[in-house]
Amino acid sequence: MPLDPNAESRYDRTRLRQWAHGRARSAGVERRDLLKLFAAGAVAAGPLGLAAGGTATAADTTAADAAASGAAPQPGIVKALPPELFTVRGTNAETNFAALRGTGQLTPVDRFFVRNHTATPRIDADSWRLKIWGSGLAGGPVEFTYDRLRSLPSVERTLFIECAGNGRSFYTTQQGQQVSGTAWTLGAIGVARWRGVRLSDVLRLAGVTRRAVDVLPRGLDAEVLANGVNLGRVRRPLPVSKALDDVLLAYEMNGEPLPPDHGAPVRVVVPDWIGISSIKWVGDIEVSDEPLYSPWNTDLYRLFGPDQPAGGSAPLTRQTLKSAFELEPGATVPVYRTRLLTGRSWSAAAPVHRVEVSTDGGARWQRARLHDAPRRGGWVRWSLPWTPRATGATALLARATDATGRTQPETAAYNTQGYLFDAVVRHPVLVV
Template sequence: MSSPSPSEAAYDRMRLRQWSRGRARSAGVDRRDLLRLITAASLAAPLLPAGAPAARAAVAPAGIVKPLPPEVFTVRGTNAETNFAALRGTGLLTPADRFFVRNHTATPLIDAADWRLTVWGDGLEGGPVDFTYEALRALPSVSRTAFVECAGNGRSFFTSQQGQQVSGTAWTLGAIGTARWHGVRLAEVLRAAGIGRRAVDVLPRGLDAEVVSDGTNLGRVRRPLPVAKALDDVILAYEMNGEPLPRDHGAPVRLIVPSWVGIANIKWVGDIEVSAEPLLTPWNTGLYRLFGPGHPPEGSAPLTRQTLKSAFELAPGASFAARRRHLLTGRSWSGGAPVRRVEVSTDGGAVWRRARLRDEPRAGSWVRWTADWVPRTTGPGVLLARATDRSGRTQPVTAAHNTQGYLFDAVVRHPVTVV
């Protein structure tokens, strides 16, 4: 996992202590249900390996609005993973029609003209404040290029590469996309609503349907941010790549929390609670913490920054002609610091050589890279790519195991065939 900033690390330690000592308020779900969720989270369930057959669809399944052609997406339950080969040639930004979809339930259809954002809570100096869509757009705006990535991206490799059981959606590496987001700083909205000095947590809540897990209603998706983060680089986005937000990606307004795990980037935001006391929800207690050997019984502190990864823009098992020059392409990214270097191995890790970076490395975004390859012998092979970021962190050979399969950061073995 990438190292958080000192303020984030201090917040994490404080929140973990507050949770374990029962000093945080449960926002919208019974504490006994949270404890039951944590017990379940500490147990790993069998996960299908990455090579197992996955459901595919030529049209969107129930719950997702946009088409999901099988050459672009692999459908995984209520979610759609981008096939990395489909990103080749798309540029730095991921087109909306190729951007992965992570839904807990189904995409809601919300009319921007009827939408309201309510900011409320005992962390405000006054009472609740409402913002219409037009009022939000009238505020000073900003643009940020940032990736959004599910915390479980790469989860299936815990099983297929490391032989470890984990639970959750069997993502490979396609639960990520980078876009140019345009909107208003969350800090601008909070200050306009009268955020006070007593505020400690900011809790955005989505307008998608309530989530029911094992018979327990967990409510709508919501996850608190520390005030320091909420007042920093977070935006309420209403445009994606120069167009109004698509429905599957949070229309009319969503949160963008640069470099943090995807769950922090709440879609279809409908209200924001500003609290004078720490808040707990299922998404920062039983979910989106690390459980298992090496972690406290109540789990790690809530996940914040994303980790380091690399991926080839190739289908698994792709074929290459022997004794001909081929151009390998891929992308690398880190939530901790801009990527500094990418290395590629075409012989299973015996020899590594530098790839050529195609983009200026920037915080919160990925870099595209290329490498030439002339395979000499026919037969099966393995391609590897590993990144190093400016913090000095390099992708390891093995990822640290946790029962829910979060933050897989090891070098991924990409099988190919030379003919």
């Protein structure tokens, strides 16, 4: 049964209280160091002035040094990043949304965005091991090889993964608000057909007990350094209810073995939740009978700001609602010539069932034609024919409504780290 969103909210509020009162265990970082990061994040315009995506990394420094010396920066990404497909942002690569036009429902691997906190590791599947351990198990640690994992009953699901900061740049360009982190536009999302095993099956084989509270997957990429603190490897706890509900351990993407940049040999895929939850290159999973915290749900991936709760929000879980045009920003279009506007809309809360488009900056709206059956976990492609009747600069707008009745707002709720932007985006074009 799908996890109740109200249960997620209760979990978030409970974890926030536990963290604030020191009743949660910090997994891998001294609490005094987490408190230092937490305090700085709560009072600053952004957390500690951290770099792309909220962490300063060795790979960021390498890229900055290379740029300063005139050399081409090395983003630590394995696959090719042609400029017509990607915009490179530090250690990350954003998909140029116009490159998705005509590609179908699934995002081709060669244009699927890359979010790295350090650099892509190359891990041999034959020597890879997944260790399940912790106080929430009936016995001691259990290890799975790649072959053993693949021998378990498999499932396939078409799901999007989206960075929590997708759309972050529009806080500044549309709302005039300064935020920290990678200046994503709308290309930090991709939809793939993931094949793997249910995390619940693996946890049950490992002996998960009723005492289990949190499940903490940890990646095998390099440790992250921020402001003199070693944050360790990327990891973020899940409530055991979510881990036993719909989470996958994926080893294939669009019918092929996972590529290095997307988590090979095995990654976590957490439906509907912010991308940091879907840990890549997973190497171990702690199952705990007490609450867990890591830097990725204390100082990072929470909401800070004047309109947020004092001391910050609870850790972020579910993603939000967005729409994007498959057209280059600032594109030139001829007057009196009909063209088919295309785009995609998605929501983590419920299937998108209506998309409206404005071709005159928001004065009038028309309903777009949907090309996919609305479904949870994916996006819908849509189109609308447009014949410009006057020359000059204008803005195209698209707004989605999902099955909960929620429609994209005119402005997004401000937070200093620029997470969960969900407002209608003004897409500039020039009619000539």
